[in-house]
Amino acid sequence: MDDRIIEKLSILADAAKYDVSCSSSGGKRKNENKGLGNAEGMGICHSYTEDGRCVSLLKILLTNHCIYDCAYCITRRSNDVKRAGFTVQEVVDLTINFYRRNYIEGLFLSSGIFKNSDYTMERLVRVAKKLRLEHKFNGYIHLKTIPGASEELIKEAGLYADRLSVNIELPSDNSLQQLAPEKSYAQILQPMKDIKNQLVQATEEKKLFKSAPVFAPAGQSTQLIVGASAENDNQILQLSSSLYKDYNLKRVYYSGYVPVSTDSRLSILTETPVIRENRIYQADWLMRFYGFDAKELLDEQHPNLDLDIDPKLSWALRNPHSFPIELNTADYEMILRVPGIGVKSAKKIVSARRFAQLNFDHLKQMGVVLKRAKYFITCQTRSLNRRDYDMQEIRNRILFGDGSVRSALLTQQLDLFKQVS
Amino acid sequence: MYLYTYDGTFEGLLTVVFEAYERKAWPTSIVKEELAQPFMFGETITVVADEDKANRVWKGLQKKLSVGALQALYHTYLWEQANLEQIIFDYIKLAFDTSESIEGNYAALCVLQVQQAAKQVHREKHRMEAFVRFEKTADELFYATISPDFNVLPLIIRHFEKRYADQRWAIYDTKRGFGAYYDLTSVLLVNFEHAPSRYRVLPQGVLATDEDKYKQLWQVYFDNVNIPERKNPKLHLRHIPKRYWKYLSEKQPRMLL
Ligand code: SF4
Numbered sequence: 318m319d320d321r322i323i324e325k326l327s328i329l330a331d332a333a334k335y336d337v338s339c340s341s342s343g344g345k346r347k348n349e350n351k352g353l354g355n356a357e358g359m360g361i362c363h364s365y366t367e368d369g370r371c372v373s374l375l376k377i378l379l380t381n382h383c384i385y386d387c388a389y390c391i392t393r394r395s396n397d398v399k400r401a402g403f404t405v406q407e408v409v410d411l412t413i414n415f416y417r418r419n420y421i422e423g424l425f426l427s428s429g430i431f432k433n434s435d436y437t438m439e440r441l442v443r444v445a446k447k448l449r450l451e452h453k454f455n456g457y458i459h460l461k462t463i464p465g466a467s468e469e470l471i472k473e474a475g476l477y478a479d480r481l482s483v484n485i486e487l488p489s490d491n492s493l494q495q496l497a498p499e500k501s502y503a504q505i506l507q508p509m510k511d512i513k514n515q516l517v518q519a520t521e522e523k524k525l526f527k528s529a530p531v532f533a534p535a536g537q538s539t540q541l542i543v544g545a546s547a548e549n550d551n552q553i554l555q556l557s558s559s560l561y562k563d564y565n566l567k568r569v570y571y572s573g574y575v576p577v578s579t580d581s582r583l584s585i586l587t588e589t590p591v592i593r594e595n596r597i598y599q600a601d602w603l604m605r606f607y608g609f610d611a612k613e614l615l616d617e618q619h620p621n622l623d624l625d626i627d628p629k630l631s632w633a634l635r636n637p638h639s640f641p642i643e644l645n646t647a648d649y650e651m652i653l654r655v656p657g658i659g660v661k662s663a664k665k666i667v668s669a670r671r672f673a674q675l676n677f678d679h680l681k682q683m684g685v686v687l688k689r690a691k692y693f694i695t696c697q698t699r700s701l702n703r704r705d706y707d708m709q710e711i712r713n714r715i716l717f718g719d720g721s722v723r724s725a726l727l728t729q730q731l732d733l734f735k736q737v738s
Numbered sequence: 739m740y741l742y743t744y745d746g747t748f749e750g751l752l753t754v755v756f757e758a759y760e761r762k763a764w765p766t767s768i769v770k771e772e773l774a775q776p777f778m779f780g781e782t783i784t785v786v787a788d789e790d791k792a793n794r795v796w797k798g799l800q801k802k803l804s805v806g807a808l809q810a811l812y813h814t815y816l817w818e819q820a821n822l823e824q825i826i827f828d829y830i831k832l833a834f835d836t837s838e839s840i841e842g843n844y845a846a847l848c849v850l851q852v853q854q855a856a857k858q859v860h861r862e863k864h865r866m867e868a869f870v871r872f873e874k875t876a877d878e879l880f881y882a883t884i885s886p887d888f889n890v891l892p893l894i895i896r897h898f899e900k901r902y903a904d905q906r907w908a909i910y911d912t913k914r915g916f917g918a919y920y921d922l923t924s925v926l927l928v929n930f931e932h933a934p935s936r937y938r939v940l941p942q943g944v945l946a947t948d949e950d951k952y953k954q955l956w957q958v959y960f961d962n963v964n965i966p967e968r969k970n971p972k973l974h975l976r977h978i979p980k981r982y983w984k985y986l987s988e989k990q991p992r993m994l995l
Binding site: 322323326327330331333334335347348351352353354355361362363364365366367368369370371372375376411414415417418419420453575588591665668669671672673675679682683 | 874971987
């Protein structure tokens with residue numbers, strides 16, 4: 318029987334790995350019942366794949382049998398792959414035993430659609446329910462909601478899961494119709510709306526009754542596949558921005574398309590460059606934590622992110638009138654917008670300048686990296702530059718200035734990935 | 739010039755602060771007794787750890803510092819690097835001598851150093867919480883060994899206590915010779931220093947019968963979530979530096995199917 322479970326695990330982990338979401342943060346489930354596990358606070362990466370992604374959850378499909386035929390998906394009906402399916406009990410056992418050994422923070426369960434949406438969703442819910450009620454499991458549970466599943470099942474799922482997600486996958490209805498003919502935007506957005514309403518309702522009830530049931534305390538997320546269809550970065554960011562605003566999404570994940578499919582409906586068969594995916598993540602990051610609006614980062618004239626430089630630098634170079642700023646007096650929000658200065662450095666600067674007029678030595682001591690920032694700041698009206706540069710010169714100096722800068726940029730943008738959770 | 743020696747405990751170090759203030763004799767250097775060299779250019783003061791005096795210093799600090807800063811100070815002690823005594827002393831003295839809060843005054847060297855030390859310790863704590871791997875023994879004890887860069891075992895106990903309330907577990911620091919054991923009610927710190935070495939490494943045959951199975955399943959899982967087209971060894975190593983691999987079952991040779 319062990320051989321069989323090993324085979325199932327390898328098939329169903331492999332099929333689930335293209336869903337890039339791995340966050341286990343934002344749960345509020347404390348271990349108050351002397352049970353197993355604790356999901357309050359930040360999630361932990363217990364390992365990293367060889368491609369450098371965080372492993373924090375047991376991320377598997379319940380089954381890779383599917384009645385749908387989405388062109389970009391390895392699990393699609395018409396694809397000739399080995400099929401397998403776990404029983405509810407097998408998933409429960411794996412989760413508990415991995416968790417007890419400190420391998421994982423919890424479970425991320427998704428599935429191909431077998432029989433019909435509700436039949437599938439019902440089984441996903443059963444796994445979560447069993448973990449919570451029979452095993453007093455307080456670890457993190459992320460359930461994928463199956464397109465077309467009924468509102469009642471989604472509601473029940475939210476009682477046991479910390480996070481629910483509905484994957485949009487393709488960034489426009491048009492592409493969806495071409496590549497996933499059984500799905501539609503309406504069918505995907507409806508459960509998103511349901512989840513949002515449930516979340517709002519649960520928060521309201523919580524205000525009135527302390528004992529009100531929690532509903533998916535870590536919120537909902539979705540995933541967009543980048544590069545399987547023709548949308549440009551501007552369209553993608555506009556969509557994310559409206560998902561954050563209109564559907565209260567916690568996270569939008571972007572998955573650079575890996576050609577797992579030779580389906581003839583796909584016009585693009587090359588792999589999406591990792592760098593494009595990274596740039597989109599950076600732009601997303603700027604929208605969520607740096608106060609940038611999607612419209613500031615891209616518009617019709619600039620429909621795609623610059624692959625050579627990160628979106629913040631790119632924004633700064635397009636807005637020369639905003640710089641240089643004086644670090645001793647500038648608003649925190651503006652310091653955040655200086656290329657090369659992150660949230661931590663900005664906070665340190667604002668904190669330290671209450672004690673002393675800052676100079677460049679202070680900055681260096683605090684670990685603020687000036688390589689790029691120096692073109693955009695002054696300290697006590699002094700600048701580190703010997704003369705004024707125009708933005709084109711700054712771009713060139715940053716990109717090619719001294720041979721190492723380029724790779725430093727690359728390392729730095731990969732650093733962003735650490736924070737993607 | 740004054741050389742202070744102490745017993746190496748945090749209490750002892752706080753007692754040094756107390757004594758220095760009593761005498762208004764500011765230390766040129768503070769070292770652990772066992773490391774002290776004969777001091778030729780001044781007076782050597784041997785400080786005996788005193789709970790009462792240490793407490794008075796700590797209480798005084800509580801009035802001056804936030805919980806976060808107190809924590810950072812304690813983390814700096816667990817950092818175990820040369821010169822930590824002087825850094826802690828300078829920090830405490832600055833805190834006592836300044837009327838407003840010194841937190842965030844990164845222009846002062848000791849404030850910056852404490853912040854940086856605490857950051858390193860915090861990072862190692864976080865790594866241990868992530869990379870500890872328990873093995874289940876036949877009598878249902880979940881057992882793990884660690885040998886962290888800094889002395890973070892005292893800092894990770896809370897985390898595991900909350901997480902594994904319903905299983906007995908033990909984590910043993912092989913470098914420092916002590917461990918933590920949770921018996922389903924509370925955590926005990928156990929000194930293994932004098933225990934025969936066979937208690938430090940689990941002997942063959944004491945593992946639960948399904949232990950190998952789950953270790954193997956985890957390896958299978960790890961191998962199958964990888965996307966080979968995107969292999970990025972540099973990034974991988976930055977996340978899990980080689981010195982942590984010894985903890986990770988997924989980094990051990992594959993078990994035979
Ligand atoms: S419904 Fe989901 S699993 Fe099935 S083919 Fe489409 S994307 Fe793949």
